[in-house]
Amino acid sequence: MAVGKSPVRKDAVAKVTGKARYTDDFIMPGMLHAKYVRSPVGHGIVKSLDAKEALALPGVEAVFTYEDVPDIVYATAGHPFSLEVDHQDVADRKLLTKHVRYHGDEVAIVVARDPLTAEEAARKVKVEYEEFPVCVTHEAALAHDAPKIHAGGNVIKSHSFEVGGNLDQALSESDVVVEGEFKTPVVQHCHMENHTAYAYMDDHEHIVVVSSTQIPHICRRIVGEALGISWGRVRVIKPYIGGGFGNKQDVVLEPMAAFLTMKMDGAPVKLELNREECLVSTRTRHSTKSRCRIGATRDGALKGIDLDLVSNTGAYASHGHSIPSAGGAKSVNLYPRNVVKYSALTHYANIPSAGAMRAYGSPQVIFAIESAMEDAARAIGMDSVDFRIRNVAREQDVNPLSQKKISSAGICECLEKGRKMIGWDEKRKQYADQTGDVRRGLGVACFSYGSGTYPVCVEIAGCRLILNQDGSVHMQLGATEIGQGSDTAFAQMAAETLGVDYDKIHVVSTQDTDVSPFDTGAYASRQSYVVAPAIRKAALELKRKILGHVREMTGKAAEGMTIAGGKIVNQNRPERVVLDLAEVAIDAYYHKQRGGQLTADVSHKTRTNAPSYGCTFVDLEVDVPMCKVKINQIINVHDAGVIIHPLLAEGQVHGGMGMAVGMALFEELLIDPKSGWVHNSNLLDYKIPTFVDIPNLECAFVETVEPTSAYGHKSLGEPPIISPAPAIRNAILDATGVAVNEAPMTPKVLFRHFSQAGII
């Protein structure tokens, strides 16, 4: 059995020895380097542009401006194509722009023989701007006299739903209604490898793009769309990638790289962002402002949740309104037996574009709901854990929004387990009525999430298995390894179903759209859930073909045989080896009369979506005069169904928790409200937590078996980031009595709140 064990991940040795090659590790002779000329104003229009001085610099090959790019407006969000026009992403940008919409917008690009020359030349391109008023905040962008950032105005979209009954009635039946306003910051993914891509042509028509992308097949389509060329002319190759977290679920550099190589007669052109550009000119997480009301009865019944959320997508839509839309919908799985009313609006502003980021809207939505849930528990005088246990989803509940039955829900058990692990009941008593400089507190928060994007988007996955001559198996997938360990989990699944050892499954880690099966890539915590059925089908098909060939070789009926441990064995007496798989393979390849290459090639569409669950428990102390928080213990407990690879699963949880601690206590892209200038576009000033800023991270699992899933598992990649921030907010409230309804809860923010509350 391979599933449920923790074999060494497929790429671990390549990565510790430095052999794993990332996009920048491929260098081509004659490679040219490109550098954007970026706007130093937050909003405006180019009045004049003079590239003479830049072009005169030795080593500069070309400068292209907004006048040179195709007159095509395209969308960059890494979603699958939609047949419904209403569902297609907002097309609102060209390769370069005359109308600059944020500080850092791209008006021109320099191509030179080396990166330093490109950089120096980009500084020498003289651009004059006519400046427009800048809108940074929700209020500024939505003001009736706000300048239009795009022709259609500043509101992209809004929507609302009210399910599970009538909200007004639910609130009137409540003994207590709490209300709060919540704010979440612009944060950034900060994957360690910046965005980078290069492109070349290996034929008159054929463009090859090598890119650090999560979504090679989507990327290919968008390059085609952006350049107005047929998709088949584009080949996208994805080597190892140094993290993505959603920021590479967007097509940021590839169309430009492809455009440049076409302009440069097919020469390889590389477009590599530095960290400063990556922080400002790729994508961020949407900042939100929301108002949340929760009504409950004194006996602990949650009657209704009302959430009204405004989301700032920045200069260009990118994933735009899909973010609050997904965040709202996925939260309904958490408390399905009450009314949920949700309305959301997404607007443009003159700040960096927000796109997909780990958990896609849920951290923002859950921060508000789980903070308000805490306030409600306190208002009715009920223990916060008990209040949640009373109201969270149980198996067989029906999600009032999707009308689908929840077929596995371990959230109650997660809460019980976490409560025990942290010693909730004892500490609660111990920490009651804290005074003094240093005060301790406990917090809890829950979440629900989905596994993939169905039914909003198509869920298509492909798997190709090839039996090699030596009895090992090559596996090709369109799904991408981005660090989460998907290659390893997929190999385990194939090994499990096929009956060969994990070590004998060779996963082709590189995706190449000319070769790899179609799959839309790594996002929405979809891959393990939606690729698994394709792998399972392919493995069963290959197994059938192998046994069929064994029958040809031996004349024995295939029905009595199976594959186990890489050998053909008697189904009932597995110790009886009929043939070694290698013997079968070599016969199939080279016997002159029978066989052939044994392969399976499967494309599968998933038409279900399993909710996953979990919660965070935190024990922290607040040094009140110092306005500093120290986490003493933090635990995430997850229901992600069957755990495929416990060690990797823990790794996903740790990573999400670490990022969440960043969002809760440290990180925010600080944007000047007047100019749109980003103050902290480097890793010194943008404070992602270091080794000494992250506490020990604990995690545990409640293993349910999800019936819609090929191996009983559910999503886990994004979920761990969702609940820590509200749990930390709730623990600070517990410690100090001060409700900090905004993230990040940095010392500066705590100072403001503590001053207002009069505790310092």
Next chain:
Amino acid sequence: MFPIEKHHMATSIEDAVRALAEDETSQVIAGGTDVLIRLHEGHGDYRNLVDINKLDELREIRMDEEGNVLIGALASFTEILEHDVIRKHVPVIGESVNTVGGPQVRNRGTMGGNICNGAVSADSACAALVHEVDLVIQSPEGERVESIIGFHTGPGRVSLKQGDLLKHFRVRPGNYKGFGASYYKYAMREAMDIATIGCAAAVKLNGEKIGELRLAYTVSAPTPIRCAGAEEVAKGKPLTQETLAEIAKAVEADVRPRTSWRASMEFRLHVIRTLAQRVTRQAAERAGGTF
């Protein structure tokens, strides 16, 4: 690749001083943890470099026969914080430089650079101020000694002139013997950060009372500063919470923090007051006092 236009590897102190004096656009590069970052940003002022990395005599840390602690301008933060002389006699200097960046930066960055670049947030500046270190400087005219007190002349500015090269820091016995000292770096992260406020205190006890307090801050005025008013208030006071509160109150008149995107003036002032108490208390305890 950095946009360096000229790079001169100095072969001796004299050679470095000559090269610096000859060309007014030239700048010293030591550990590189500051200059190379500015070059990465494309800064025009650092394109002509006089590199002192081969001047091993500038790396020395030792105590001379008069009991002065000498720290070479090129000694790395790691060398400083791990050195026995530092640990034994001026541990607060080691503690301070241990808060700079991370291990790799401390392996390269130097106290010479930290002080000479004039940074208002320099982690070694508070410790240097409470120990009133001297700077031994070589210029074309010869050697001269300046005190750290008054060395910083403005944000990013110090009293070095073109052609000057700091050789080493010197801490005289009178400035470290009998003192207990402490440093606290208040920052948004516990590593890889610049100080929101830095505070060092050195306390010499007179029996059960404070004989002398030296209190220094970074990021609390246009330059790293000492707090004359608070120091005066502390003199002769008992080791009590009330004394600490008085010091914290007095310090407000000594500092001039400002609002920037990093932090508001009010917040900085609050931190300054809080640290005045905590850091002074720890320094006094290290001097052997109890509260």
Next chain:
Amino acid sequence: MQKQTISLTVNDKKFTLDIDVRQSLADVLRKQGFTSVKQGCGVGECGACTVLVDDMAVDSCIYLAVWADNKKVRTTEGECRNGKLSPVQQAYVDAGAVQCGFCTPGLVMTTTSFLERNRDRKVTREEIRTGHAGNLCRCTGYETIVKAVEKIVDVAEEE
């Protein structure tokens, strides 16, 4: 541009190179094929380019190549000998401390240096954290890396 000849060893192999004085050590190493040396920020904030120079960890992105003249440089490529992973590399593999892998080579070198500097003493978890604080990782929350290091150092009992 100003050129200079430098001699150095990288992973015990001798190199004599004509370099441009504007190059960082990271630039030169990558050009020579040591692509484990990653670039995450270019200014010494992320540690992805960490190599050992005379057994001391430095950010090779802010270390001029000319400074490496007559020095001994080590990268993670050289830590694996005859196909056998170094104890540090093996500990990272075993602890599940590798995810996207981009920060991994730099971290392996930081741990290698940390291990060598603390050979004869017990270290605390806090010292492990402080000793690695110059390397950022966004995938692991550092948890499994700390555990990997704990497997190969002499861990002091926590108080």
